[in-house]
Amino acid sequence: MTIRHHLTDALLMAYSAGQLPEAFSLVAATHISLCDECRARLSAFDAVGGTLIEDCDPAAMDEDSLTATLARLTGAPARPRQVDRPARGLFPAPLRDYVGGDLAAVKWRPVGLGVRQAILPTAPGGVARLLYIPAGQAVPDHGHRGTELTLVLQGAFRDESDRFGPGDLEVADQGVEHTPVAEADADCICLAATDAPLRFNSLLPRLAQPFLRM
Amino acid sequence: MQKADALVPVSAYVARAALGRLAAEGSVKVSETEPDWAALVIRVRDHGDTQAFAALFRHFAPRVKAFLMKSGAGAALAEECAQDVMATLWQKAHLFDPARASVATWVFTIARNRRIDTLRKARRPEPEDLPWGPEPEPDQADAFELAEDTRRLGEALAQLPEKQRALIERAYFGDLSHTEIAAETGLPLGTIKSRIRLALDRLRQSMT
Known part of the structure; x- marks a missing residue:
């Protein structure tokens, strides 16, 4: 698998720092599972976190802290x-965890023109979905207001600017007008994540506040 | 293999703490050299060495607690989580690979995940584990060079202009949302990335 489109530095740093919404973390973890280049870049950002921990002014531990831990x-x-590897399917381990299995376990729902999707359960703040796009079909408009990450798992799609094949990740920021089309020779399966629509962002935390004391 | 008996390590811990106090008062000279943290983790892994664990605990637990408090945890919660992080270090010592991370970096990843679990009540999907190759023992030279790179990273971080350093700290302590994070750090991350990439390439080759 030759991967040409990668996570940006900002996304990798946010993933390392633990600041990505869960839906974005799922796409990042799935891409990194396929991409040693991004795995190595992530390690470098993790090293920044390690350096910051090393530099923290130590906080006093409770008196019996070590005894209690021991x-x-x-x-x-x-x-x-020696881990027995499961038979290699289409989905890397983090995605299998969310689907509850490989491709056969996905609960697809039709969204028109032969396109199917499956929303995966993640915390508020983003939406992760699997998309199944028949060969030659354009991806329907699924209007995103923030950032959208699209990771190709099988097949390929093209838009006005480039081609995205297995393992490739497209990062589309708000305002990017594009019409991805699945290539003619194979159905295309993608994992996509978007920031949650703003109305969910504002409503949910407000309702949750009294219960969670946020 | 030693048992996880509290008596020996605690007395060692107390002795070290006393030594530290004396050193702080200037009455005893203690070596400036950093202990070899990676070697201590290996001793935990291979021998269940509670004294090695105590030394790691004494250095890292107070830093993890400080990290969690800077991330918004109260002192009691940070204490509890710091103990959890150190217990995880004991249980998962076999996953530590000095050719791919310093002990501080590995501790950071454990602490970060604990913070997401506890403070954000969310999951953090992790990349698929890499399978063990036929030679699970990392190359000593790789580990040494990575430690050098990490030390240089620490120096570079210390020399950053205050504003820039503060932004990086806020990102990692959880004070910036992902859309506010700009990754222009000015830090020497390329060397670490390249070294780990080479190690991964070798691992892939040994797997085929």
């Missing part, structure tokens, strides 16, 4: 294990 360590540390 008392919780039951038994020896786990041993390295």
Whole structure:
């Protein structure tokens, strides 16, 4: 798999810092599972976090803190294990976790013109969905106001500017007008994430505030 | 293999703490050299060494607690989470790879995930684990060079203009939303990336 379109530095840093909405983190984790270049770039951003931890002025621990922690360590540390790899399917592990299986486990719903989608369960702040676009079909307008990430898992699509094949990630910021079309020779399956529409952003936290004390 | 018996490590811990106090008062000279944290994690992994764990705890737990408090946790919650993070270090010592991360970096990733679980009550999907190759022991030279790169990164961070450093801190302490984060750090991240990329390439080759 030759990947030509990657996560941006800003997205990688936000993923490393733990600041991405869950839906975006899912796309980032799935892309990184396929892309050693972004895995290495992520490690560099994680090293920034490590340096910041190292530089923190130490906070005083409770007096019995170490004793309490030692008392919780039951038994020896786990041993390295040779992991049996599951038969390689289409979805990397983080995506399989959200779907509850591989491609066959997806609960598709038709959204018109042969296109199907499946919304995946993530925390408020973004929406993650799988898209199934028949060969040669244009992706219907799914109007996004913020950033949209689209990761190709199978097949390929083209828009006015470029081609996106398996493993490629398109980052479309607000205002990007584009009409992606699945290539003619194969159906295209993508994982896409958008910022949640603003009306959800403003309403949900307000309702949740009294209960969660946010 | 030692048992997780509190007596020995605690006395060692107390002795070290006392030494630290004396050093702070200037009555005892302690080496300026950083302990080899990676070697201590390996001792935890291979021997369940509670003294090595105590030394790691003494250095990292107060920093993890400070990190969590800067991220908005109260002292009690930060204490509890810092203990969880250190317990995770014990349990998952076999996942630590000094050719791919310093101990501080690895501790950061554990603390960050704990923060997302606890403070944001969300999940953070993780990339698929890389399978173990036939040679799970990392190359010593790789680990040494990565440690050098990480040390240089720390120096570069310390030398950044205050404004820029503050922005990076706010991003990692959870004070900036993802749309506010700009990744122009001016930090030497390319060398670390290249080194880890080479290690990953070798791992892939050994798997085929």
